[in-house]
Amino acid sequence: MGCSGLRLPTWAAAAPPSPSDWDGRRPRPRPRRGAPVVRRRCSAPSSTPTPSAAAAPSHLAAGGSPRVGTAEHDWVWDCRGGGIGGGGRDYAREMEVAVRVVQAACTLCQRVQSSLLLPASASGSVYSKLDRSPVTVADWGVQAIVSWLLSDCFQDENISIVAEEDDETLSSSDGAALLESVVAAVNGCLIEAPKYGLRSPEKELKAHDILQAIRRCSSIGGPKGRFWVLDPVDGTLGFVRGDQYAVALALIEDGEVVLGVLGCPNYPMKKEWLNYHQRYYRLMSKVSPPTSGSWHKGCVMYAHRGCGQAWMQPLVHDFGKLDWRNSREVRVSTVSDPISATFCEPVEKANTSHSFTAGLAHSVGLRKQPLRVYSMVKYAAIARGDVEIFMKFARAGYKEKIWDHAAGVVIIREAGGVITDAGGRPLDFSMGVFLEGLDRGIIACSGPLLHHRIVGAVDASWNSSTL
Numbered sequence: 306m307g308c309s310g311l312r313l314p315t316w317a318a319a320a321p322p323s324p325s326d327w328d329g330r331r332p333r334p335r336p337r338r339g340a341p342v343v344r345r346r347c348s349a350p351s352s353t354p355t356p357s358a359a360a361a362p363s364h365l366a367a368g369g370s371p372r373v374g375t376a377e378h379d380w381v382w383d384c385r386g387g388g389i390g391g392g393g394r395d396y397a398r399e400m401e402v403a404v405r406v407v408q409a410a411c412t413l414c415q416r417v418q419s420s421l422l423l424p425a426s427a428s429g430s431v432y433s434k435l436d437r438s439p440v441t442v443a444d445w446g447v448q449a450i451v452s453w454l455l456s457d458c459f460q461d462e463n464i465s466i467v468a469e470e471d472d473e474t475l476s477s478s479d480g481a482a483l484l485e486s487v488v489a490a491v492n493g494c495l496i497e498a499p500k501y502g503l504r505s506p507e508k509e510l511k512a513h514d515i516l517q518a519i520r521r522c523s524s525i526g527g528p529k530g531r532f533w534v535l536d537p538v539d540g541t542l543g544f545v546r547g548d549q550y551a552v553a554l555a556l557i558e559d560g561e562v563v564l565g566v567l568g569c570p571n572y573p574m575k576k577e578w579l580n581y582h583q584r585y586y587r588l589m590s591k592v593s594p595p596t597s598g599s600w601h602k603g604c605v606m607y608a609h610r611g612c613g614q615a616w617m618q619p620l621v622h623d624f625g626k627l628d629w630r631n632s633r634e635v636r637v638s639t640v641s642d643p644i645s646a647t648f649c650e651p652v653e654k655a656n657t658s659h660s661f662t663a664g665l666a667h668s669v670g671l672r673k674q675p676l677r678v679y680s681m682v683k684y685a686a687i688a689r690g691d692v693e694i695f696m697k698f699a700r701a702g703y704k705e706k707i708w709d710h711a712a713g714v715v716i717i718r719e720a721g722g723v724i725t726d727a728g729g730r731p732l733d734f735s736m737g738v739f740l741e742g743l744d745r746g747i748i749a750c751s752g753p754l755l756h757h758r759i760v761g762a763v764d765a766s767w768n769s770s771t772l
């Protein structure tokens with residue numbers, strides 16, 4: 306195992322942008338083990354490359370299918386030397402595309418979430434699924450753009466995507482206005498694809514193109530082969546309530562998650578803000594606006610299996626462009642004493658037993674109030690070292706879906722954390738859309754000591770619980 310070291314060209318490493326409110330933390334020293342690298346090939350390095358050079362490699366923006374290593378401004382994900390199942394593949398191309406695609410998808414989500422806060426409009430409406438869970442234009446919109454962009458970038462491959470939404474509602478006669486809103490949202494976002502280093506469609510997509518892109522996400526996963534897994538808007542409740550949510554994209558090969566990307570548009574760079582609803586954040590931002598150029602919220606995290614590192618870059622905001630030099634390594638917390646540890650869990654008590662986790666917390670000596678946050682932002686919080694523990698115990702009979710965990714699991718692991726079911730076994734992504742065989746619940750920790758204690762505490766209290 307192990308990969309090549311992180312090798313940044315000196316000009317890129319010398320003057321990293323320094324977001325003023327980076328939570329007081331600086332990037333860690335360069336690690337010894339394998340590392341993803343943003344590497345520039347070819348032309349003479351310049352200490353201040355133009356934004357277009359850094360952000361929009363021509364091999365992606367113009368050519369459709371990316372050709373790594375051929376363009377002048379060629380940013381390459383480089384974690385070579387094995388470490389990955391499947392013969393040491395580095396997934397450079399997949400990782401680069403996935404990060405760009407998630408960045409684009411986050412823009413669509415942000416626009417739809419803002420419109421939800423405005424007086425009623427079709428794009429700002431919340432619809433109800435058969436199971437009465439909410440769904441919005443963003444769910445279908447993200448699914449359509451991710452599907453379209455992945456297909457465009459990997460034209461030479463027959464890609465499979467597992468994702469939550471189907472096209473039934475949109476294709477129905479009642480869905481015409483909704484479909485129109487999805488088409489508008491998708492085209493509004495794809496026209497800006499070059500700012501993420503991706504290609505826009507030659508012509509605006511029509512309704513049937515959108516439906517086709519959504520239908521393409523009909524893979525059901527399984528133990529063999531390669532497929533993408535997408536949760537277009539994870540934490541839909543948080544999304545419709547104007548709070549935290551995530552866009553989660555992962556690649557699974559032969560049953561193993563090989564890369565994960567988590568877009569967290571409302572993730573605050575000051576971790577204490579995770580405790581507050583976004584409406585306070587919006588209020589505070591009005592009272593005391595963040596200084597221009599500072600990185601105050603919104604990030605994309607990414608990691609690839611076997612690399613031993615996970616990364617975060619700022620969300621690309623309105624007038625910005627994706628710039629790989631802004632990526633920073635993230636690492637789990639070093640806290641291993643339960644007294645100082647914070648645990649996080651789902652907000653809704655319908656999704657987990659708050660009373661069971663409160664009992665566990667007490668028995669292992671956790672003293673802080675739990676942090677309740679929507680979506681896989683909880684996984685991002687562990688990877689970033691903002692919390693130490695995640696616990697989820699769904700009611701008996703509920704089956705966890707792979708898209709709710711895949712991207713976060715690989716990011717936590719590569720950032721140094723441990724994530725298993727409550728029996729201490731790894732989550733199994735090889736059995737279709739569900740995490741089959743999951744033992745009781747999910748436990749993620751920043752390190753093995755805390756993890757061991759919590760798994761032990763579950764065993765000790767399970768029989769007396771009412772779950």
Ligand SMILES: Nc1ncnc2c1ncn2[C@@H]1O[C@H](COP(=O)(O)OS(=O)(=O)O)[C@@H](OP(=O)(O)O)[C@H]1O
Nearest residue numbers: 538539540541542651652653656678679680699703
């Ligand atoms: N009954 C039940 N039990 C457990 N889990 C469930 C349940 N129902 C749904 N889900 C899945 O939980 C996903 C939301 O997880 P969160 O951590 O965001 O939950 S919470 O809203 O903060 O309570 C949610 O993902 P999204 O639909 O993407 O929001 C669901 O896949």
Ligand SMILES: [Mg+2]
Nearest residue numbers: 536539540709
């Ligand atoms: Mg989800």
